Amino acid sequence: MAEEKGGRVIPIIPDPRTLEQRKKDMVHNLEKKHGGKAGEKKKSQAPMRSHSVDWDDEVKRWIDDTHKLWADxxxxxxxxxxxxxxxxEYDLDPMQMFSPLGMFGPGGDIPSILNKMDRQMQALSQMITDQPVISGVFGTLAPQESAHPLDFxxxxxxxxxxxKVHFKVRFNAQGYRPEDIQxxxxxxxxxxxxxxxxxxxxSKASSEFCRTIYLPPTVDVDKFQCHLTNDGILMVEAPVKDPNYQALTFDKERQLGVRPSSAPPISPPPNQKAIVLKPTGKYGATVVQDGxxxxxHVEFPVEAGFDPNNMCVRVESNQIVVSGKHEVTEGSGANKCVTLKEFTRKYAVPETVDPLSVHAQLFNNVMVVEAPMIHPKSK
Structure with missing residues (x-):
């Protein structure tokens, strides 16, 4: 990755495959390493040091669900x-975008980045409104983005x-060559x-398009890779820094979530600050100052019988969503009845949080969830 004025330029590698074929190849290679159903082990497969047995099961479930719901x-x-x-339309000096520092400075000022994202969402909203006019310019796909700039x-x-878990974003770059993009x-x-x-x-004509997004601190910016697929999708990927795989899970849509712990971790993953959760006795959502x-901070009672292994905490736009389920068996023989109990709680977050920054713990029958909030936009 090249250095330029304190920033990093990511080389773009052409990929002759389509987006779908690239995904198929990735799942195939993943399946070769983690084959079998959840709960099963290959005799020849030694456990990965950085993963728990539970994570290996999560990977297998993810593979199975991906095959079943490929079209989705x-x-x-x-x-x-x-x-x-x-x-x-939305840059004071568009050519600054060729500098990795741009208008944000070496510290990556978060309020400025979020304000920039807001302005670009306004531009995108106008593009969607004008779609009948511009559809021939922007390829065969139509914009489907959420109105919330951090929903991605x-x-x-x-x-x-x-x-392992990677950061992955995809941009529609139909009509552009690798040499047209930075x-x-x-x-x-x-x-x-x-x-x-x-x-x-x-006559000569030129057009310039850009997009800036916020990068969570969990992303390893030194290891970015960028590929442009045959069908015009720009894929930008990087590993994340030392996630706690024992706490990670996937929901039914294969979106990453956090499994609550029933006890504080013995030690945090390398390079991560230990997070100590404590019940306050005040149910509901609050904002606490930590330096x-x-x-x-979210706190609420949980009905007896719910196991942390069957619970999930995830981020959805500006909401933290906590869900859980468990089976209750009553009677026996011909009178046996199995009931599935489920709950879902949603809490609006004043500022979006990074899904990997969420921590959750079940204290007896009290759930505590905390996450650092992304800085607010400057007024």
Whole structure:
């Protein structure tokens, strides 16, 4: 990855495969390493040091569900594509986008990044409104993005063929070649800038499109890779820093969530600060101050019988969603009755949180969830 003025430019590698074929190959390679059903072990397979046995089961379940719901996954991937927007409408100096520092400075000022994302979402909203006019310019896909600029965070963490969690974002770059695009990353942000020039007779024309997104601190910016598929999808990926695999799970839509613990961890993963959760006795959602950082704190009672292994905490736009289920068996023989009990609680978050930053713990029958909040936008 090249260095430029304190930032990093990510080389773009052409990929002759389509987005779907690339996903098929990834799942195939992952399955070769983690074959079998959840709960089963290959005799020749030694456990991975960085993964727990529970995580190996999670990977196998993810593979099984992906095969069963392939069409749904592909629809979600296509609908979740990020779109580039015209630079000249929303940048004071569009050429600054060629500098990895851009207008944000070396520290990656988060309020400025979020304000930038808001302006680009406004541009995208206008593009969607004008879609009948511009459909021939932006390829065969239509923008489907959420109106919330940070909604993409709920889908950015996916498995890769190494069986580990990676940060993955995809941009619609139909009509562009690798040499037309520059991708740069620095602290807290990723920027894609595309420029195309055309010449007809004596006239010349150029168009510039760009997109900036917030990067969570969990992303290893030194290990980004970028590929442009045969069907025009720009894929930007990087591993995440030392996730706690013992606490990770996937919901029914293969979105990453956190499994609550029933006891505090003996030691945090390397390079991570130990998080100590404590019940306050006040049910509901509150914001607590932790030094210079604000943390979103949720606390509520849980009915007896719910096991942390069958519970999941995930982030959905500006909500923290906690769900759980367990079976209750009554009677026996011909009078045996099995009832499935489920619950879902949703709490609005004043500021979006990174799904990998969520911590949850069950204290007897009290659930406690906390997560650091992403800085608010500047006014």
């Amino acid at each position: 996954d592909m629809n979600r991937m296509n609908n979740g594509l990020l779109w580039l927007v015209p630079c000249d 965070l709920k889908d950015i963490y996916e498995l890769d063929e190494d069986g 991708v740069s990353a620095s602290q807290n942000r990723l920027t894609v800038h595309a420029k195309k020039c055309s010449e007809t007779g004596t 210079n950082q604000k943390r979103f």
